[in-house]
Amino acid sequence: MTPFRHLYGPGPTNPYDEATAALGEPLLGHLDPLFIERLDRTCDMLREVWGTENTRTLPLSATGSGGMEAALVNTVHPGDVAVIAVNGLFGLRMADMARRCGAEVITVEHEWGTPVDAQRLLDAHPAPQLYGMVHAETSTGVVSDVATLGAAKGDALLVVDAVTSIAGSELRADDWGIDVGYAGTQKCIGVAPGLAPFTISDRAFERRVTEPRSWYFDLGMLGGYVTAGPGARTYHHTAPVAMVASLEAGLRRVLDEGLPAVWARHEEAGRLLQNTLEERGYELFAAEGSRLAQLTSVRVPDGVDSAAVRRWLLTERSMEIGAGVGEFASTVWRIGLMGPNATAESALRVADAIDEAVAATR
Amino acid sequence: MTPFRHLYGPGPTNPYDEATAALGEPLLGHLDPLFIERLDRTCDMLREVWGTENTRTLPLSATGSGGMEAALVNTVHPGDVAVIAVNGLFGLRMADMARRCGAEVITVEHEWGTPVDAQRLLDAHPAPQLYGMVHAETSTGVVSDVATLGAAKGDALLVVDAVTSIAGSELRADDWGIDVGYAGTQKCIGVAPGLAPFTISDRAFERRVTEPRSWYFDLGMLGGYVTAGPGARTYHHTAPVAMVASLEAGLRRVLDEGLPAVWARHEEAGRLLQNTLEERGYELFAAEGSRLAQLTSVRVPDGVDSAAVRRWLLTERSMEIGAGVGEFASTVWRIGLMGPNATAESALRVADAIDEAVAATR
Numbered sequence: 001m002t003p004f005r006h007l008y009g010p011g012p013t014n015p016y017d018e019a020t021a022a023l024g025e026p027l028l029g030h031l032d033p034l035f036i037e038r039l040d041r042t043c044d045m046l047r048e049v050w051g052t053e054n055t056r057t058l059p060l061s062a063t064g065s066g067g068m069e070a071a072l073v074n075t076v077h078p079g080d081v082a083v084i085a086v087n088g089l090f091g092l093r094m095a096d097m098a099r100r101c102g103a104e105v106i107t108v109e110h111e112w113g114t115p116v117d118a119q120r121l122l123d124a125h126p127a128p129q130l131y132g133m134v135h136a137e138t139s140t141g142v143v144s145d146v147a148t149l150g151a152a153k154g155d156a157l158l159v160v161d162a163v164t165s166i167a168g169s170e171l172r173a174d175d176w177g178i179d180v181g182y183a184g185t186q187k188c189i190g191v192a193p194g195l196a197p198f199t200i201s202d203r204a205f206e207r208r209v210t211e212p213r214s215w216y217f218d219l220g221m222l223g224g225y226v227t228a229g230p231g232a233r234t235y236h237h238t239a240p241v242a243m244v245a246s247l248e249a250g251l252r253r254v255l256d257e258g259l260p261a262v263w264a265r266h267e268e269a270g271r272l273l274q275n276t277l278e279e280r281g282y283e284l285f286a287a288e289g290s291r292l293a294q295l296t297s298v299r300v301p302d303g304v305d306s307a308a309v310r311r312w313l314l315t316e317r318s319m320e321i322g323a324g325v326g327e328f329a330s331t332v333w334r335i336g337l338m339g340p341n342a343t344a345e346s347a348l349r350v351a352d353a354i355d356e357a358v359a360a361t362r
Numbered sequence: 363m364t365p366f367r368h369l370y371g372p373g374p375t376n377p378y379d380e381a382t383a384a385l386g387e388p389l390l391g392h393l394d395p396l397f398i399e400r401l402d403r404t405c406d407m408l409r410e411v412w413g414t415e416n417t418r419t420l421p422l423s424a425t426g427s428g429g430m431e432a433a434l435v436n437t438v439h440p441g442d443v444a445v446i447a448v449n450g451l452f453g454l455r456m457a458d459m460a461r462r463c464g465a466e467v468i469t470v471e472h473e474w475g476t477p478v479d480a481q482r483l484l485d486a487h488p489a490p491q492l493y494g495m496v497h498a499e500t501s502t503g504v505v506s507d508v509a510t511l512g513a514a515k516g517d518a519l520l521v522v523d524a525v526t527s528i529a530g531s532e533l534r535a536d537d538w539g540i541d542v543g544y545a546g547t548q549k550c551i552g553v554a555p556g557l558a559p560f561t562i563s564d565r566a567f568e569r570r571v572t573e574p575r576s577w578y579f580d581l582g583m584l585g586g587y588v589t590a591g592p593g594a595r596t597y598h599h600t601a602p603v604a605m606v607a608s609l610e611a612g613l614r615r616v617l618d619e620g621l622p623a624v625w626a627r628h629e630e631a632g633r634l635l636q637n638t639l640e641e642r643g644y645e646l647f648a649a650e651g652s653r654l655a656q657l658t659s660v661r662v663p664d665g666v667d668s669a670a671v672r673r674w675l676l677t678e679r680s681m682e683i684g685a686g687v688g689e690f691a692s693t694v695w696r697i698g699l700m701g702p703n704a705t706a707e708s709a710l711r712v713a714d715a716i717d718e719a720v721a722a723t724r
Contacts, residue, residue: 002396002607004388012389012603023385023604026366027374027554029682034364061556062424062578065599069578097577186600192389194423194556194602213575215459216424216431237427238548240556241374242385243605245364320391 005314006341008350009322010138010295011164012186012193013338015250019191022249023242030239038248039239045251049189049259050162050181050199051172056219059247060182060196061240064163067182067196069097070217071159072132074200074208075180078102080129083156085116087144088137089325090161098132101213112328113297115290116144122152130157136165138187139325141286141297141334143169150177157204163187166197167254168266168294168338179204185243188266188294190339191250194243250339266342267293273337273347280355285324285332294342296335297324301358306330308361309354316360317353367676368703370712371684372500372657373526374548374555375700377612381553384611385604392601400610401601407613411551411621412524412543412561413534418581421609422544422558423602426525429544429558431459432579433521434494436562436570437542440464442491445518447478449506450499451687452523460494463575474690475659477652478506484514492519498527500549501687503648503659503696505531512539519566525549528559529616530628530656530700541566547605550628550656552701553612556605612701628704629655635699635709642717647686647694656704658697659686663720668692670723671716678722679715 007014028035039058047057060067072094076082082103084095087110099105106128108120116133131153136143143165150158157179165171168188173181179201186193200208200219212218221236254262270293274284277298285297300306306323307330313319324332333354337346369376390397401420409419422429434456438444444465446457449472461467468490470482478495493515498505505527512520519541527533530550535543541563548555562570562581574580583598616624632655636646639660647659662668668685669692675681686694695716699708 002387002390005390005394007389007391009391009393011600012391015389020386020389024382025364027369027377027382028364028367029369029371029374030555031371032367032676032682062428063599063602066424066578069576073575093577100573100575100577184600192602192604193392193600194605211462213435213462214431215455215462216428237425238373238546238555240425240554240605242554242608243556243602246604314394320394 003318006317006319006349008335008337008341008346009320010334010336011184011338013190013336013341015192016190016253016340018253019246019250022245025245028241030241035241039244042244042248042251045255046197046199048255049167049171049251050197052174052199054199054201056205057199058222059244060198060217061237062196063193064182064184064196065093066217067198068094068161069214070196070198070219071180071182072097072101073212073214073217074219075130075157075159075204076101076103077209079104081106081125082130082132083108083121083124083128085121085133086110087114087116087140087142088112088134089139090134090137094132094161103130113140113142113285114287115142118145118149118152121149127154128156130159132159134161135171136162136169136292136295138164138295141292141295142290143292144290146178147176153177157207164292164295167262169292170263173199185247185250188338189250189254191246192243194240195247266337269337269342269344269347270294270296272344273335273351276347276351280351294336294338298333298335300331300333304358305361306333309357312357312361313353319350319353321350365680368679368681368711370697370699370703370708371682372696372698373546373700375552375698375703377554378552378615378702380615381608381612384607387607390603392603397603401606404606404610404613407617408559410617411529411533411613412559414536414561416561416563418567419561420584421606422560422579423599424558425555426544426546426558427455428579429560430456430523431576432558432560432581433542433544434459434463435574435576435579436581437492437519437521437566438463438465439571441466443468443487444492444494445470445483445486445490447483447495448472449476449478449502449504450474450496451501452496452499456494456523465492475502475504475647476649477504480507480510480514483511489516490518492521494521496523497533498524498531498654498657500526500657503654503657504652505654506652508540509538515539519569526654526657529624531654532625535561547609547612550700551612551616553608554605556602557609628699631699631704631706631709632656632658634706635697635713638709638713642713656698656700660695660697662693662695666720667723668695671719674719674723675715681712681715683712
């Protein structure tokens with residue numbers, strides 16, 4: 001049997017019980033009217049967590065990185081200028097993908113651990129076709145302001161990675177001027193990984209690449225699957241029906257609690273963890289004022305073996321926390337309190353366990 | 363609550379109980395050593411069902427059509443000549459994808475309902491870089507001989523769609539000369555849709571596109587995720603851990619029964635259905651001698667309303683069968699007996715129910 005793990009890393013988090021239970025329900029065919037209704041309800045709830053009225057809001061049949069690919073293959077025309085903010089791994093990945101789509105990519109590099117500076121993006125090029133930025137950088141635990149860039153983007157499209165922010169932090173796609181957004185299910189939505197909540201504005205859809213390099217992520221075809229009226233749905237690919245059932249249940253759980261309450265719960269749990277760690281002498285990694293609540297990055301204390309601590313937590317407490325990324329692999333830990341784990345109890349449990357692990361592995 | 367459906371369409375099928383139970387197990391992190399072991403075991407079992415020793419055999423984080431895209435974006439270099447057999451929808455889709463990858467595509471059209479003629483593919487071009495064909499056409503219920511083309515392919519790569527054949531019909535990727543194969547989980551493996559079992563030979567991998575248009579399906583990066591030794595796994599994207607647990611359980615169930623026994627069970631159930639339908643006066647659609655056992659295509663009798671019958675089955679018997687595809691949408695039914703549904707009991711249940719439905723809707 002698989003042991004229970006406390007999943008306090010950068011994701012996946014432990015899912016909500018409702019999301020797990022839905023995976024065990026009888027399977028529906030992907031063209032069953034009951035499944036189509038479920039997909040419609042799921043898309044409606046996705047619009048709520050995105051803060052959008054975009055018709056084309058749907059769960060893509062891939063993980064969050066597949067959502068990133070869908071965002072770019074459908075919007076980047078060869079030769080387009082794409083200004084991409086890089087303040088962590090996922091900005092780098094966005095730049096890589098945009099380049100593969102034929103964009104002339106201008107990256108605006110920021111020190112890891114600091115937020116995106118919208119003005120630097122605006123200054124990088126007078127009239128780019130596309131801006132890209134990460135709302136909540138999973139690799140560093142930093143949240144960035146999206147609205148400033150959204151208000152000043154001019155004619156450009158704004159593509160935003162909301163993988164770690166969705167359903168955990170305030171997110172208002174329409175108010176903030178997000179044209180294309182993608183996310184994941186395995187963070188604050190509290191569902192297993194495997195789907196990418198996605199949204200695209202009419203304006204971006206109208207400018208889309210009409211035959212993108214990717215068939216699988218071709219929104220022109222995918223759009224018909226979710227937006228056509230009853231009976232007019234066109235078959236594109238077999239939807240991952242079990243995962244969609246789980247996503248519906250997770251979203252229902254989130255919206256029953258209410259988005260402001262869920263955001264507040266993530267905020268309180270994360271701040272409790274961060275305050276507790278600082279009180280105990282740990283140093284936080286992300287810049288003050290830009291710290292994500294749902295994902296805390298901490299510097300590994302001098303003389304402490306990062307990997308040994310993580311191994312001890314896994315074997316002695318069946319608890320997972322994340323390593324840092326890139327050059328911070330062995331000097332930063334990443335601790336997620338997401339979905340059902342966004343509680344004071346989890347915050348104190350992981351803080352105490354880290355203290356124990358540090359003492360045990362010195 | 364979701365009602366139980368008898369899923370006798372072209373897929374998804376009802377999953378094996380073991381596969382459903384695995385979805386409810388505690389979630390593991392995607393970098394947890396226990397998950398890496400699970401992924402290794404899953405890849406080992408995938409090698410068995412593929413009939414291959416390819417190191418790079420893995421479940422892609424997408425549905426079967428994502429597997430098709432991975433096959434082509436990694437092997438088609440712009441300007442390559444790709445000879446693609448079209449004897450149904452999925453051959454057409456392969457041609458579409460190869461074209462988007464920049465191939466000069468030569469399609470070899472066959473009448474729908476008939477098998478692929480290897481000689482016609484060989485005659486289509488003297489030295490193509492790639493041949494593509496579908497082993498088991500889900501749109502028509504036809505199985506085609508792969509080995510003849512594999513033996514005569516020369517220097518070309520052979521890409522094969524095994525979505526509906528894997529774990530249901532004899533499949534021997536290495537013996538048959540398959541260089542790249544992709545499949546789905548929701549047919550004879552008896553697992554919910556959402557992953558694409560995939561295999562690529564060393565020969566094809568060495569010739570791969572080094573920076574394919576798709577980042578998500580870039581095998582150069584994905585390969586490191588499954589082939590590196592312990593501790594050296596590189597993070598690419600967050601694996602859909604719940605679906606992989608389910609796939610492991612489904613494959614274990616299949617291999618515990620034994621592949622020859624599973625193939626025979628699919629064969630017996632399908633032939634029983636086909637014989638029963640013919641005895642009752644129905645006309646089968648696929649050409650005699652090339653009929654898939656796990657997916658039976660039947661002509662809708664004259665004067666019978668295809669959609670009304672399917673609606674009656676769904677509402678009165680909670681049973682799904684499939685419509686035909688393309689020009690056969692209202693003149694053909696597709697009946698799948700796959701995974702746990704490959705039984706005499708299911709064969710007779712669906713045959714009886716169709717008789718009832720035809721009588722009730724006349």
